[in-house]
Amino acid sequence: MFDFVSFIPRAVVQGVPLLFGSTGETLTEKSGNLNLGIPGIMYVGGICGVIGAFLYEQSLPSREMINGVLAIGIPLLSCLAGSLLMGLIYCFLTVTLRANQNVTGLAMTTFGVGIGNFFGGSLIKLSGSAVPSIALTATSSYFHRSLPFADSLGWFGKIFLSYGFMAYLAVAIALIADYILQHTRTGLHLRAVGENPGTADAAGIDVAKYKYRATCIGSMIAGLGGLYYVMDYASGVWSNNAFGDRGWLAIALVIFTIWRPKTGVLSSFLFGGLYILHMYIPSGLNLAVKELYKMIPYIVTIVVLVITSMRKKRENQPPQSLGLPYFREER
């Protein structure tokens, strides 16, 4: 019998970083910006949180004096600041300077992963630990803390209540983002900018402002995914390149959810499940097959991409001006 009670929580914790990343990227793409820098931004979000937590832990005279509010607040704010900065760089280049979005995004990913691994490596050196990783267990315990009565509720508690607060935050942000996109004027304007900036501009919508805001807020949300990964999932242990290719998987998830953050909640957990499925499928001694199972999320994404383009349902298409810069005089 497949062990769902142990599988689902693990799928969820895998899915949460993807959910943050894909919600952020969906907002960004709705404004017409295809931000391929998301993997880099998630690295930066993670490492900024780690730097904040590290400096805070170092500044404490003893472990016991740690303050819960600061332990969560400092990493959270530094993560948001770092990913906001990345979002601003991307916006400045693509919106103000109208640079090619693909090229800028790829450069952002190189830069962001570099920042993550560089400062990660430097901190590891600073802390002088024997293993190539840095552990922030004290701060992380605050991120990791789940409801005290979760353990006493059996399988229900395990599946629904065993996560740190950021997992619930991710779901909340996704639902709020969906509401804003579908049911508010701001969301309508934002979608208009992404579909046809020329028309939006003619209707009196400030295209640049919407692109800037959506992309920067999107980056900050994506950055939180990096923070969740280090602080909660990895229990405060940063080791270089551990985050892996989750950033690209988050971009894949945006397509999979056909640009709907609400759908992202369950899909991200599904993707998280697919990501770790290879550990649960009995493959005996044949280790190689596991590598093939890891292909599944990407193939599923491709299939969804193809099917949505074949069905040509208008509400399922990517934003029409996705990837194109907007210049008023060129209409």
Add this chain to the structure above:
Amino acid sequence: MNNQKRKPLFHISRRQSMLWYRIWLIRGLAILAALVVCALVSVVMTGENPFSIYSTIFTASFGSPRKIWVLLQNIAMLLCVSLAVTPAFRMRFWNVGGEGQALVGCFASAACMILLRDKLPNGMIIFLMFVTSMLAGAIWGAIPAFFKAKWGTNETLFTLMMNYVATQLVAYYCVVWESPKGSGQIGVINQQSQIGWLPVIGGQKYLLNILIVAVLCLFTYYYMYFSKHGYEIAVVGESEKTAHYVGIKVEKVIIRTMMLSGAMCGLAGLLLTGSTNHTLTTTIVDGRGFTAVMVSWLANFNPVWMIGTSFLLVFLSRGAGEISTNFGLNKSFADILTGIILFFIIGSEFFIMYKVKFKHAAEKEVKA
């Protein structure tokens, strides 16, 4: 109304054309500015004086004959992938799958080297390596192209996903063909017999690669600017409707161009596995498929200028790598410096494409 009196601080308009030396002047200034910022960052991190940092960058590439050969080899490989993605880019087909297409090329040639090593003569194996690696790349490129041509599936996202499918495919075979058993790695293939290794010419290991890529560069230049195919690609890139109107079969051009693009990526894979590294790993292409996007774009899709831009990127990243080892920094420092340099170059394109007039200058012009 107050609003009507407010004038924008500056006025932006698109340039019609620009003299080529002014274009390079702007790019040169951008690179210079990037180098200053990089030096500042490095000085803050290392505490060395900036001139020793610049000389480190220079000696990293030109310090010894061996380093020059490695530089040339890296330029050749980056250029090869960049040339490969360029025809697709001219068609506004954003092929960010160069990485995967090159990787399946590596995979195909490694498969020939491993599976056929005792069955066929060496010359035959090398011939088959050429055929299969280019075919593998072509197929990998043709799949997204087919869906793009038929149903308009977003090619950026599709090619991106294909990279990871290729990575996992290679990861699978890395375990299947592992040697020694249990290592999970393939190691150098045919170390003793050297079956399937491309010949070394002129006593220089890298010379053959460099020559092949040089020929490929000329071929791409000719193909893009002097052939009927190249013309069709340019028309499709400018406007699919126009292309359709003048009787170009758009679907056919998209698929054909992506097959060519993929095949050239596959060739890059062959050169990596057959001639340079003689092995297969998931990271053998080393991000070149992504860097190639930037190389090609910076050179404005011109194959000859691409020699310059790939030199620039390889030179800078080798320099940045040397800084990080010499001054005891983490290797990822190179990525940060490369990122900064790219941001400056990307940003500078704006001043080539557009004219910025500040308010005062614009008013003066009106009066005169």
